[in-house]
Each structure stands twice: as C-alpha cells, then as structure tokens.
Amino acid sequence: MKNQTGSIYVVATADTKGRELFYVRDLIAETGVKVLTVDLSTQQLSSNFPGDIPAEMVADFHPEGRDRVFCGDRGKAIDAMSLAFEIFLSRREDVAGIIGLGGSGGTALITPAMQALPIGIPKLMVSTMASGDVSGYVGASDIAMLYSVTDVAGLNRISRRVLGNAAHQIAGAVRFALPHSHDDKPAIGLTMFGVTTPCIEAVSAGLEEDFDCLVFHATGSGGRAMEKLADSHMLTGMLDLTTTEVCDFLFDGVLACGEDRFDALSRSQIPCVLSCGALDMVNFGHPAGIPEKYAARQFCHHNAQVTLMRTTVEENVRMAQWIAEKLNRCAGEVRFLIPEGGFSALDAPGQPFWSPEADQAFITTLEKHCIQTARRQIVRLPWNINDRKFAAEAVTQFRQLALRGR
Structure with a gap:
C-alpha cells in the first residue's frame, strides 16, 4: 500500500x-x-x-x-x-x-x-x-x-x-493516488472546439516546449473548469481562443457559459490572448429541440445530436458588446486577436457559415466598445482562425505577454 x-x-x-x-x-x-x-x-x-x-x-x-x-x-x-x-x-x-x-x-x-x-x-x-x-x-x-x-x-x-x-x-x-507532478513548466489554459482544433493544435505545438498546455473543450463546463484553475492560481496564463460558449449563453444554446465568464481573468490578471473562435455558431442538440423562434435560421447539422446555428449581424453586435464590457474590467495583459478570414472552420470562403458581414459587425462593435490601453489591445489579423499564420501570431503574442509578466 x-x-x-x-x-x-x-x-x-x-x-x-x-x-x-x-x-x-x-x-x-x-x-x-x-x-x-x-x-x-x-x-x-x-x-x-x-x-x-x-x-x-x-x-x-x-x-x-x-x-x-x-x-x-x-x-x-x-x-x-x-x-x-x-x-x-x-x-x-x-x-x-x-x-x-x-x-x-x-x-x-x-x-x-x-x-x-x-x-x-x-x-x-x-x-x-x-x-x-x-x-x-x-x-x-x-x-x-x-x-x-x-x-x-x-x-x-x-x-x-x-x-x-x-x-x-x-x-x-x-x-493508489498519483504523486503531485513536479513538472517545472508553468501551466497555461487553452480553449478548443472541433471547428478550431487546427488552431489550438498548432498553438500547443508552438508552446509545449516551455509550457504545460492544458486544453479545455469549450462546452460551457470547459470554460468554467479553466477559469476555476485560474482562480486557484494553478494557471500562469491563458489562450482563450475559442469563446463560443458566449453564443450559447446569450442565445439559448446548450453549451453555455455563465454570467461570470471571463471574470476569473479580471481577478487573476494573468496574461491572456483571446479570440472569437466559433462565435459564428450557436449549439443545439437534435433539431426537434431547437426553440421555435429560430425555425427560419441557417443551420448546419453536425451529427444526429448536434445542430449548429449561424449567428446573425445583430447577435454578433450583442456578443461584442458583452465581451467588451468584460474585457474592460481586466487590468492584466490582454490581447484579443481578430481572425478577419473567419472565426471557425465553417466560417471560411466556400463554407456554410461564411458571412463577412456578420463577422465585421462583431469586429466593429468590439473595437468601438473595448477601451484599449497599453495592456489591453485588439489585434486584427488577415487570416482564418485555423490558418497556421494565425496560430503562429497567437504564440508570439502570448510569449511576449508571458515574458513581460515575468
């Protein structure tokens, strides 16, 4: 024993x-x-x-x-x-x-x-x-x-x-409890969804030599778990690149965060790189369970139990306002990266959720309402979130913030 x-x-x-x-x-x-x-x-x-x-x-x-x-x-x-x-x-x-x-x-x-x-x-x-x-x-x-x-x-x-x-x-x-890990690498949290997987895999690969990368599935509980670790001082930084839980919270989806999403970031003030990963979609289950008020909307049937709904211009405006209010409470080092080439694998030229108008509504509103400072900045990038160039820039931005924090 x-x-x-x-x-x-x-x-x-x-x-x-x-x-x-x-x-x-x-x-x-x-x-x-x-x-x-x-x-x-x-x-x-x-x-x-x-x-x-x-x-x-x-x-x-x-x-x-x-x-x-x-x-x-x-x-x-x-x-x-x-x-x-x-x-x-x-x-x-x-x-x-x-x-x-x-x-x-x-x-x-x-x-x-x-x-x-x-x-x-x-x-x-x-x-x-x-x-x-x-x-x-x-x-x-x-x-x-x-x-x-x-x-x-x-x-x-x-x-x-x-x-x-x-x-x-x-x-x-x-x-038979495992002993506490004595890994000298600092732990960081990353958020991922199926439609942002290439991005997070590339970011993790770019950081894993120096950081213990903890990836959280952005299903509502995933974001809460990551933020609980931040509150518990178990994370030294975050790359919260997949913020799709906000869509479900505001628009009746099944993978919703809570009202306190991002609050751990403002409390802990750890360096964080964020993005709008999968903000182009609201998650529902079987089509029969979708609220009647959304009946005329654009859907993508991911599988038999997952149905995705494209967010509209108006919804992107509301999400940007909500996120901007949260970011304005953060006193730590924060960078919000905007992938102008699309927010997910489905939000790209030729894909079912490609909508430059909806994406631009989010970008314009976030820039309008987020109070940018030397420590809180929005960075536009000309690529889709899953482009390797976007991932490389996310890695660069995070390394800069982490180095500045040390």
Missing part, C-alpha cells in the same frame, strides 16, 4: 441513509484506508450518531448557527446544511477523498462542497440523479457520478453491489 495521509469522508443523511453509510464505511475500512463518516441529516435526530461527525457539528459551521439548518423547512434546511458542509469541509486538512450517497436532496446537498475541493482530490457521488443531466452537480470540478440503479433507500442485492463497487473505487483512487 502506498503512503496515505488523510481519510476518505463518507457522507450522507444518516437519518434516512444510515445503513448505506456504514456499509460503505466498513468496506473502505477493510481495504486499509482511513475513513470518517459524516452525517448531514437536517433534523436533530443524530445526537447519538454512531459515526464520527454528527450533523450538529456540521450545522454549527453555518454563518447563522445550527438553528438555520434545523428550521423545520426541508428545502431551506437542505440549502443551509449544504452551505454549512461546504464551510466545514473547506476547513478540514485531512480530506484524502470523499464519497457521497443520496437521492435528489442529498445530491444537491453534498455536491457543492465537493465542487469547492481542489481538482485532484477523488470525489464520487452515488446518486439516483446520475442517469440524467448532471452538469449542475458536477460543475467545473472532477466529481465522478455513479447511478445508484435502485433508490438509495436500504440495502438489497442491487444496492450492495453498486455501493460495494463505489466503496472500492474511492478506496482505490486514494490508495
């Missing part, structure tokens, strides 16, 4: 999931890994909790005290206990891993605290909600979701197998 410090936290509401909680605890303990149980019950029924950390102890971490948790209103109690648990967990220094067990309420209660933990700490949520859209539970973290199959409501021939697998998964992740 490898050297292990810290414990696996097994977390559930013991008033309804007690048997499952202790079943998982015992299986983990049998592997030789240290384990602690935490009760997150929202009723004061756990004073005699036969585990390690009773609900009252966690509830005391709520800023307004335990009475905020034990209020008698289930919805408010879950929200309050979730906050208390997040604060409690953030102050523990012995978390080697965490496994949560729950239905809809328990999953909503436990996962915010998991999200707040650093990336790399093993996190596993066994949940009845894991077979649907789990984006709200996972966020930008590395939480693994395991569908419970049967409800988390007692032990039976199915739940024993599922919970047993979960117990051994988290124990294995902790027991």
